[in-house]
Amino acid sequence: EVHLVxxxxxxxxxxxxxxxxxxxxxxxxxDYAMHWVRQVPGRGLEWVSGIxxxxxxxxxxxxxxxxxxISRDNARNSLYLQMQNLRTxxxxxxxxxxxxxxxxxSNFENWGQGTLVSVSS
Amino acid sequence: QAGLSQPPSVSxxxxxxxxxxxxxxxxxxxxxxxxxxxxxQGHPPTFLFSRNNRRPSGISERFSASRSGxxxxxxxxxxxxxxxxxxxxxxxxxxxxxxxxxxGTKLTVL
Numbered sequence: 001e002v003h004l005v006x007x008x009x010x011x012x013x014x015x016x017x018x019x020x021x022x023x024x025x026x027x028x029x030x031d032y033a034m035h036w037v038r039q040v041p042g043r044g045l046e047w048v049s050g051i052x053x054x055x056x057x058x059x060x061x062x063x064x065x066x067x068x069x070i071s072r073d074n075a076r077n078s079l080y081l082q083m084q085n086l087r088t089x090x091x092x093x094x095x096x097x098x099x100x101x102x103x104x105x106s107n108f109e110n111w112g113q114g115t116l117v118s119v120s121s
Numbered sequence: 122q123a124g125l126s127q128p129p130s131v132s133x134x135x136x137x138x139x140x141x142x143x144x145x146x147x148x149x150x151x152x153x154x155x156x157x158x159x160x161x162q163g164h165p166p167t168f169l170f171s172r173n174n175r176r177p178s179g180i181s182e183r184f185s186a187s188r189s190g191x192x193x194x195x196x197x198x199x200x201x202x203x204x205x206x207x208x209x210x211x212x213x214x215x216x217x218x219x220x221x222x223x224x225g226t227k228l229t230v231l
Binding site: 035044045046047050059060061062095100104105106107108109110111112113114 | 156158160165166167168171172177209211212213218219220221222223224225
């Protein structure tokens with residue numbers, strides 16, 4: 001059974017940094033692209049970033065480009081999101097998501113429970 | 122950033138059929154199709170259909186997906202109370218190298 005567990009969320013001030021982690025299990029991690037998707041409670045889904053199976057290709061939403069960096073450690077079955085210069089509008093529940101292919105396809109097969117990031121002064 | 126358009130809400134009666142739509146452009150839905158997600162309040166989304174309209178194991182056959190031109194559709198037959206949820210479509214925009222989500226449709230079962 002696929003299991004994705006996010007961690008690293010919390011309450012931070014604007015302009016600061018935070019690193020999210022996702023521990024994956026139950027599947028061959030390095031066979032699949034992975035993503036971060038966020039959702040403001042009560043609002044819709046927003047794709048944040050995706051990374052190919054081998055770290056070779058990473059993509060970002062315009063709203064986070066230049067501030068967030070996605071990475072993965074296939075040896076540790078882990079996905080990361082380094083978030084810098086956080087803004088109040090980055091406040092959301094961040095989900096770790098498994099794709100169905102080795103490259104980003106938007107087939108979001110499996111989701112974690114999410115980790116909450118709150119940016120406020 | 123290009124988007125996908127979904128009606129904010131759809132309602133249909135218990136046991137009836139509901140069809141949810143997702144409208145994009147030829148560079149998005151028209152070329153690659155749209156995937157579908159179901160989200161019950163307070164829970165993470167569940168994967169319903171891939172962009173080529175394949176249903177994962179465990180998803181009821183009451184759910185089906187199709188595409189005509191730039192419009193992707195999700196049809197739910199024999200509506201049950203547990204089908205009441207938010208439904209999202211998504212696709213990969215190869216011209217922008219980004220994933221695009223629709224705004225979501227809230228399905229109400231009357």
